[in-house]
Amino acid sequence: MRRSILFAVGARAIRSLTAARSNRGRFPTLDQNSSFLGPEPRGKEARKWHIRDKRKLSNRLREFFIYSPALGRTVGVRVLLPGIPQEVSPVIHLYHGGGDDFRSWTDFGAAEELTLNSPYLVVMPDAGAGTYSRVAVGSEVHDWPTFHTKEIPEFLAKNFSVDFAPDNQLLAGLSMGGYGAMKYAAWHPDRYSWAAAFSSPLDPLSAVPAFDIIAMREGAKSMTLFGDPVADRNEWIANSPYGLAENLQGLHLWLSAGSGSLEESKDRDLLESMVNQQGERFSARLNSLGIRHSWFPRTTGLHNWISWERELGAWLKTLRRQRDYASSDHRSVERRGGDLERRGGSLEPSGSIVEDHDAPRPESTTVNNSDRRRGGPRVADGGEFSYLTGHALFDIHGWRVEISRRRAQIVCFGSVSAAGFSLTGTGSFRVRTPGLYEPGRRYDISVVGPTGTNDYPQRADKKGRLTFTGRLAAAMHDPIIPGKRTQHFTTVGQAEVTTVRIASAKNDEPAVKTTDVSDSAHVDAKSTATSVYGYNGHNIVTALRPSE
Template identity: 80%
Template sequence: MRRSILIAVGARAIRSLTAARSRSGRFPALDQNSSFLGPEPQGKDTRKWHIRDKRKLSNRLREFFIYSPALGRTVGVRVLLPGIPQEVSPVIHLYHGSGDDFRSWTDFGSAEELTLDSPYLVVMPDAGAGTYSRVAVDREVHDWPTFHTKEIPEFLRKNFSVDFAPENQLLAGLSMGGYGAMKYAAWHPDRYSWAAAFSSPLDPLSAIPAFDIIAMREGAKSMTLFGDPVTDRSEWIANSPYGLAENLHGLHLWLSAGSGSLEESRDRDLLETMVNQQGERFSARLNALDIRHSWFPRTTGLHNWTSWERELGAWLKTLRRQRDYASSDHRSIERRGGSPDAYRGGNSSIRRGKPRVADGGEFSYLTGHALFDIHGWRVEISRRRAQIVCFGSVSTAGFSLTGTGSFRVRTPGLYDPGRRYDVSVSGPTGSSNYSQRADKKGRLTFTGRLAAAMHDPIIPSKRTQHFSTVGQSEVTTVHIASAPDDSTVPDTAHADADSHLETTSGDRGFRGTVSFTPATEG
């Protein structure tokens, strides 16, 4: 009964918002389909993304229609060229909210005017109903994260001169677009430096009706976006900026929301009030994790374009001040005879004796994906159930993994090619010690067993649903050390790490390396 009431209230709020925008003429009136382009591509033309149509709308604004294999259809993308021309441009990925589309930030949010004096290339891709997630619609899957985080960067790389260094990749969005920005930042903290959310729900588990309604607007069935919030709780956390907040260490975070009212009116905007409360909770969560961020709870403001235009302008001013501050400090350092590189935040840890992550410095990462790449490390987990995995204390000295199933981990090229390393694996299934030589790229590869959920049924039921959490908190640890008195051998003198691992670990009784089936991301 309570859930039905919440869904009814949420549906009424979204319908009221849509009707209000429509009456004021501030709702996308153009058809969002691509029928004017003719039939969708078929056969081998569907294997790769490609531009089907493009047009110049102003000196800076370009519009593209791109076929996306991740979505199985053609969608629109608008791009604003930098107001201040750059040889290589930093990029702002700017996302719209539910009920809007790729045109909205330039049609209603003054994005073109607000970025007139900025060096950023601004890309504004479509996001459908605004789930910023994988959505099952009938027999199709709309994979919006792959479109936004893989295909859009490929599109930019091929058509524009842009800088993909993390410090020059920024994410921002309004409402559900801000949710997408924060979620993608938590999924890929090694790719981005900034994430900004204006009036955004950042904890899906405390806004279940809203997420359910938005998924249904995409065409999905109720409660199919992340599953049941009780039995599929891991999926909800895996798609929650709040649940993955600890991944946001080191990023510049900006949050803002209005109060849901105006000074001259007693009426309340329930949707804006709700996201304001979410912002407060998310800020408290970041504070508890000691993550620096900027949280602006406005004393007035509704869930509308007036607020979002203001917030985009305020955020852009903050970016400009930061860049001016960094540039002035660089000039000051140069006048004192120093190097500007010594100032950059990414390198400041070197001066304190702490190596960067790229050089093997320690980091941890929380995820719900079974297949992921982070800071050059590639991890594959074969499992029966969705689970949250902590890839912890990762450095050249080793790492830890939580959860059940089997794993395969390939390191970046952090080791001496051909050198022998001693490996120690310990966990719920036992302990093992063996040696392995780094491949010609300086990488090591490990496979093994995590905890085993012995009673985890393939087909769950109410009687067995509690088994799904058995073993998920267990920790498996891998330690890596240079073998004593070992000299580097030529690349041709040893087999690759995978075959070597199977031979040595098999001889020494290492568990779980006989076979491994890579899992797909999801």
């Protein structure tokens, strides 16, 4: 009964969204058709992404149809060239919402006009129904995160002159597109500097019916997107910006949502009211973590393109003032800060200016004095960081971690530096470090966890990397007969911490010749793992695809 009520509420919200958008024009997805390209590629042609068709729609706007192996089909992508030409351009990844497509931001959201005086190349890829997740549709899997975060960057690198430095990679989107932008930022905080969400659901666990309905619109079965919200809670958290909010430390975060009503109307937009409440909760969550952000709860506004066009324009103003501040005399800007605040803008804690004459000041703007992007040791040079993830295989700041596990779990890769790190959870792991060490030098590695302590030496490869394996907490077998007595097996051990310490071996000189272990463990580590664990260290961990 409770689930039926939730679905009814979710369906009503989706119908409200549909009605609001149809008032501005036809659904662009009704016109999306790639049949003119012929049958989808097969065999060798289907193994790599490639452009099947491209068009010039205006002086700045380009349209591409790209075959994606991650999706198994051809989808559309629109690209806006920089309004202010750049030799190497920063990039805005701009995502559409549920029910729209890659044409929507330029057809309905005035993206081309709003970016006329900006230096950004704007890429607007398709996202299907708008789950921004891996969706099982029959025997196929539509892997939208891989398409958006791997294939689209490769497409940009091959066809445009763009800057992939994190400071010049930005994410933004409306509704479900804002969810995708914030989730990708939480998954890859080392690759992006900004994340903006306009009217977006940022806590999937509090909007289960809406997410389920959107997945079913793509053809998935009910409760197959992230599984059951109770039994598969970790999968939901692994795909939740709210659940992974700690990873957003140091990024520029912008959130906004309307009130769900207009001044001249008493009608309520249920969907916009819901995402407004989610924005409040997400802002409170960021505040509790001491994460700097800007939250704009609008006094008016519905879940429609009028609101999103306004939000995109306000965010672009923020970007322009941020860049102006970075290239100006900071002291003169700071002197103007007091006057600006009195005029209705805001001076952000770091000194950068946010001014929006069409909107109130952000309700929440929090400072984090240890912001890794504005001071302190750089992570790339061994500075400390922590990272939450639900993936079994992940890359972050040059570290590659593979975890063999029986069940989905949230892993904390904590206090990571050249001196070592900690890992939570059950199973076994394999880690390849960045090139933080002296090539050929021997290092002592100590793995301390619930299963005991193991020490062994290893030499860094010619790129200054170490590759080693170890055990986490013992993985429990799945219960043969599920029930109250054994259901705790699903989570037991996941809070256990395993600590790894790395230190230079005493009285050791770098070896004359080193071995590159980019794809396998060093022979010393292999032989030691065999003696400690009783089997080849190569086989401790099976490389798994991320569970997205």
